[in-house]
Amino acid sequence: MTKRAKSIENLIRELNKLPGIGRKTAQRLAYYIIDLDKVEVKTLAESIVAAKENVKRCKICDNLTDSDICEICSNNKRDESLICVVEYPKDVEAMERANCYKGLYHVLHGVISPIRGLNADDISLRKLLQRLSTNKVEEVIIATGPNVDGETTAIYISNILSKLGVKVSRIAYGLPVGGDLEYYDELTISTAMENRTVMGEK
Ligand SMILES: [Zn+2]
Structure with missing residues (x-):
């Protein structure tokens, strides 16, 4: 050799x-x-x-940015009453490509996964709760992936937020189950956003 x-x-x-x-x-x-x-x-x-x-995390939504506050959070045309919760920055990009949502985001930087030993402390949840206490948020839309970890995370967050009296919805994944948001085309994402369902209602 x-x-x-x-x-x-x-x-x-x-x-x-x-x-x-x-x-x-x-x-x-x-x-x-x-x-x-x-x-x-x-x-x-x-x-x-x-x-x-x-590159650092936005002080408000934890998305990755070059400045203290990301472009989306600092855009006053975005609807501040809506927060869409996603797993990773790439999911924000997928959602923005679909061009179907004008609210703000919150990036968790992970999921809750008991099997992988990941719990609520491993995701950016505290910051989301802080935002809800100070801002005029009317609805939190959970757009974690349509897989076991994404579902576990969505239910966990929904339970907490429902107790706080915040309206929580989950985007409706129509067809593929088990994938990641980033792989869906724009139409699938915008349909999922349109058909979102309210969580935590008894
Ligand atoms: Zn931001």
Whole structure:
């Protein structure tokens, strides 16, 4: 076996740690990067560092942003009486692509999953409750995924919010069950939003 230069080996190892990047792809990317000119490599490396340094959680909704308050929270055309609760920032993007919702969001950054040992302390729930105590929120729409963890999370949040007298609804997933919001097309998402059902009613 030919000995590979240590720097190349290091680069391959780091790339290999990324999700969806197997050893072979990591090798291909490493050699591609080495073939780039110096300026291009520098731009690539700097954009990774800058993204990590500049991106933070919005002080209101916990979505990822470059500023203290994200673009959606600081847009006064958005309906402040609605909060749509999603699992991850990519779900906000999916919802915005569907262009069917004009309220605000709250990003949990996870789900409650007893099987995986994740409980309510592992998601951004406290901040959501704080928002409800200070803002004029009329409805919280839960848009966690249509799978076991998403459902568990939705029921948990709904139970808490119902006790606080907040109207809680769940978006209605029509067809595919078991997927993630980000994989649905715009029509599925907007239909799910339109057909949302109220939770916690006896
Ligand atoms: Zn925000």
